[in-house]
Amino acid sequence: MKFTLNAPERSHGIRIIGSIPDLRLCRVEGLNGVGKTLAIHLLEICTGQQPYRTRPDAWRTLCQYLGPVEVTIEGLSAERTGRDGGAPHTLRFAFDWRGRDDDAAPREITRELFDEITLDGEPIGEMDEVRHWLSVVRVAGDETLTQTIAGIVAHDRELLRAASRVAASRGDRADRVLSDLLRPFPAEPAQRAFVVVEETRALAVRRKELERERSEQREQLDRLEQAQAARAAVSDVAANAETLGSEIARLREQFATAQTRSKESGEELHAAREQARLSTEASKQLKSAERTFNLRLGKLKRTEEAIEAAAGRIGIAPDPAALAAAHEVLERERREVAEKRGDLTDLFALRDLLDGLVTALAPAAAGGLRARVVATVGEQSVTAGSLLDAVRRRRDRLVTDAPAVEELDVRLSALEVREQALDELSGLFADGDKRRKDLVDAERTLQELGEQTESAEHSVAELAASHAAAQRVEIEVGSALGAAERQLAQLGGGLSPEDLAAELDRRLTEAQTTSATLQEDLRKARGRLAAFDDELDAATSRRDQLESLAAELRETLAGQASVLAAGDAHARLRGALGDRAPNPAHDLEDLARAWVAVHEAEERTVLRLRAVRGGLDRLVGSMNELVEVIQQGERPSPELDAVRKLYQARMLQQLSQPELLEALFDGGELTRVDLAAREVRWHTAAGEPRVRPFEAFSSGERAFAYVQARLAAMSEVSAFNRVVAIDEFGAFLSRDRLVRLQEVVLRQLDEGLVHQAIVVLPLTRPVIGTVDQEVGTGANEYLTGVFDVLAAA
Numbered sequence: 001m002k003f004t005l006n007a008p009e010r011s012h013g014i015r016i017i018g019s020i021p022d023l024r025l026c027r028v029e030g031l032n033g034v035g036k037t038l039a040i041h042l043l044e045i046c047t048g049q050q051p052y053r054t055r056p057d058a059w060r061t062l063c064q065y066l067g068p069v070e071v072t073i074e075g076l077s078a079e080r081t082g083r084d085g086g087a088p089h090t091l092r093f094a095f096d097w098r099g100r101d102d103d104a105a106p107r108e109i110t111r112e113l114f115d116e117i118t119l120d121g122e123p124i125g126e127m128d129e130v131r132h133w134l135s136v137v138r139v140a141g142d143e144t145l146t147q148t149i150a151g152i153v154a155h156d157r158e159l160l161r162a163a164s165r166v167a168a169s170r171g172d173r174a175d176r177v178l179s180d181l182l183r184p185f186p187a188e189p190a191q192r193a194f195v196v197v198e199e200t201r202a203l204a205v206r207r208k209e210l211e212r213e214r215s216e217q218r219e220q221l222d223r224l225e226q227a228q229a230a231r232a233a234v235s236d237v238a239a240n241a242e243t244l245g246s247e248i249a250r251l252r253e254q255f256a257t258a259q260t261r262s263k264e265s266g267e268e269l270h271a272a273r274e275q276a277r278l279s280t281e282a283s284k285q286l287k288s289a290e291r292t293f294n295l296r297l298g299k300l301k302r303t304e305e306a307i308e309a310a311a312g313r314i315g316i317a318p319d320p321a322a323l324a325a326a327h328e329v330l331e332r333e334r335r336e337v338a339e340k341r342g343d344l345t346d347l348f349a350l351r352d353l354l355d356g357l358v359t360a361l362a363p364a365a366a367g368g369l370r371a372r373v374v375a376t377v378g379e380q381s382v383t384a385g386s387l388l389d390a391v392r393r394r395r396d397r398l399v400t401d402a403p404a405v406e407e408l409d410v411r412l413s414a415l416e417v418r419e420q421a422l423d424e425l426s427g428l429f430a431d432g433d434k435r436r437k438d439l440v441d442a443e444r445t446l447q448e449l450g451e452q453t454e455s456a457e458h459s460v461a462e463l464a465a466s467h468a469a470a471q472r473v474e475i476e477v478g479s480a481l482g483a484a485e486r487q488l489a490q491l492g493g494g495l496s497p498e499d500l501a502a503e504l505d506r507r508l509t510e511a512q513t514t515s516a517t518l519q520e521d522l523r524k525a526r527g528r529l530a531a532f533d534d535e536l537d538a539a540t541s542r543r544d545q546l547e548s549l550a551a552e553l554r555e556t557l558a559g560q561a562s563v564l565a566a567g568d569a570h571a572r573l574r575g576a577l578g579d580r581a582p583n584p585a586h587d588l589e590d591l592a593r594a595w596v597a598v599h600e601a602e603e604r605t606v607l608r609l610r611a612v613r614g615g616l617d618r619l620v621g622s623m624n625e626l627v628e629v630i631q632q633g634e635r636p637s638p639e640l641d642a643v644r645k646l647y648q649a650r651m652l653q654q655l656s657q658p659e660l661l662e663a664l665f666d667g668g669e670l671t672r673v674d675l676a677a678r679e680v681r682w683h684t685a686a687g688e689p690r691v692r693p694f695e696a697f698s699s700g701e702r703a704f705a706y707v708q709a710r711l712a713a714m715s716e717v718s719a720f721n722r723v724v725a726i727d728e729f730g731a732f733l734s735r736d737r738l739v740r741l742q743e744v745v746l747r748q749l750d751e752g753l754v755h756q757a758i759v760v761l762p763l764t765r766p767v768i769g770t771v772d773q774e775v776g777t778g779a780n781e782y783l784t785g786v787f788d789v790l791a792a793a
Contacts, residue, residue, distance in 0.1 A: 009067030030782025135719035190595035265467035362537030
């Protein structure tokens with residue numbers, strides 16, 4: 001490779017050699033200050049390295065006085081071996097740093113530092129591409145062993161920084177490419193589908209829980225209501241039993257008195273008949289009147305018995321008031337059944353209307369609006385909760401209690417039969433009223449006959465009338481007593497107060513409540529049941545919404561899968577996915593999972609590249625810290641142990657080369673390079689242990705070790721063309737070590753690890769090697785040619 005450096009306007013002592021010839025092992029020999037090292041530094045900068053990072057004054061001076069520069073590197077190869085045999089390539093750099101206003105040297109060389117970079121005349125936009133083509137590494141012999149080791153670590157750090165930039169570039173490119181491929185297939189529908197599927201699944205579980213909890217709450221409310229009914233029965237018996245008992249006792253006493261009076265009047269009448277001698281006609285009339293009375297009395301008894309039986313069959317009290325109440329209940333039930341039967345015509349439309357109202361009101365009630373007024377009917381305000389409860393009751397009645405037409409007809413027939421029974425009882429009441437009137441008429445006839453007959457007949461007639469009156473009173477009192485006894489027996493369902501109290505205790509225990517807390521527990525249970533109804537209806541409404549949304553999302557995802565499967569524009573993405581491509585025939589969850597997996601694969605690819613860059617950046621940070629620790633003589637922190645031990649092993653390997661062992665370590669065996677203690681340990685050929693600090697090595701030893709280590713590191717440089725510049729060694733290396741240096745460099749060149757080596761030496765007389773050309777403003781300012789120590793000897 002040939003290097004040409006053109007800087008025509010340099011000033012203030014800034015000097016630079018103009019060219020370096022295309023020689024595999026090239027010697028550049030010149031006076032101090034002629035610009036040999038500056039030329040190497042500019043080549044380092046052009047290939048992405050920064051030799052002025054810790055020299056801000058030198059950088060500032062260089063920028064101010066160097067002027068415009070053009071650097072041309074010719075003869076570049078396009079293969080890493082440097083022997084492609086094709087047309088050579090040319091890199092060209094142009095820059096002028098006089099306008100820079102920053103004092104500190106940039107830590108990293110970027111494309112922005114140059115006005116122009118071209119490869120074979122084509123612009124280059126990134127320094128990574130330059131690094132891909134060429135690497136120029138300067139090996140300086142004036143460094144200490146400590147600086148040598150730090151320089152090796154710093155060199156690797158720069159390699160890692162370059163790798164980090166490559167990883168970042170590839171990550172960005174992968175992100176762009178994959179984003180372009182997936183742009184027609186956004187991830188949002190699949191992500192929403194997953195949310196819908198999960199919410200639907202969770203909602204189904206919650207609905208089952210709500211239904212179970214509502215059922216349990218309904219059962220608890222039933223138990224509480226049964227306990228309330230038992231307590232009401234106990235209270236009813238306690239409130240009415242004593243009154244009815246007193247009434248029954250009074251009626252029994254009256255009934256006993258009436259029976260006694262009837263019996264006595266009958267005996268008196270019989271005795272009077274035996275004694276009296278009435279006329280045949282009067283006796284006949286009296287007997288006829290008695291027969292009529294007895295006949296009517298018998299009919300009245302039979303009618304009363306029929307009334308008792310008829311009232312018992314239909315389960316009401318044998319009195320007109322109970323009959324009138326039963327008629328009212330019958331009419332109300334008839335109207336309700338007729339209304340239900342009429343509802344069947346518009347049942348489905350009405351149910352849909354009620355479902356819609358529940359769907360609209362339930363979420364509002366569940367969300368805290370149950371007590372808010374939503375309407376006013378007349379003077380009454382209607383809240384959202386009361387309206388929802390009323391609508392729900394109406395809907396439940398239609399849903400759960402709406403019978404078929406046949407069932408309603410059966411109920412209507414039953415009501416007609418009951419109506420007939422009530423009409424029959426009503427007729428019996430009317431017949432009883434007539435028979436009482438007839439009995440009263442017969443009794444009056446007996447009284448009149450008693451007044452018309454003589455004294456004997458009169459006595460018998462009076463007694464007969466008195467006996468008839470006593471019998472009528474007996475019947476009336478007996479009827480009242482029977483009614484009171486039936487009413488007492490019906491209190492509490494026929495159970496005794498003790499049984500009712502035991503039933504109440506059992507119901508309270510089942511409901512897990514007490515008499516004192518029963519009403520409050522009932523109120524809370526009804527509120528909880530209403531809350532469950534609200535949430536269940538809201539969940540049902542949300543389920544319907546999710547089912548509609550799921551259908552839309554599946555259609556969208558299946559459409560995306562169909563486009564992917566059929567479109568020619570998506571062949572590349574299909575090829576990348578293979579059998580992992582979404583199938584349009586799959587259900588929503590499988591489609592969503594497939595599309596999310598596609599996008600996650602994209603994210604994983606980008607994240608892997610970013611993770612690589614992150615790992616490289618962290619390692620660069622650790623190596624940067626290690627460089628500073630080595631240079632400043634500080635003990636490394638435990639966090640640097642892994643990197644430190646890695647470089648200790650690496651330096652042990654590099655310093656264990658036969659040439660170095662012979663020259664530096666008595667031909668023995670190197671055992672340890674300790675970066676923390678900054679020392680080297682080895683055993684001599686005789687087995688004696690030796691320890692020497694880094695700083696104790698002589699300048700010649702350091703220079704020789706340094707160049708050996710840096711040349712070994714060139715094998716890790718990945719550029720197509722690798723150049724090493726060996727500078728500042730003439731003052732430190734003896735002739736025997738220069739010979740060894742030449743042997744090492746030639747071996748590196750022969751093995752292809754280095755494509756060109758430049759040895760920079762001070763100008764001496766006689767000239768070493770063969771002088772190929774002589775360049776300079778003054779006589780022999782610098783010379784170039786082949787570096788060959790043996791030929792010079």
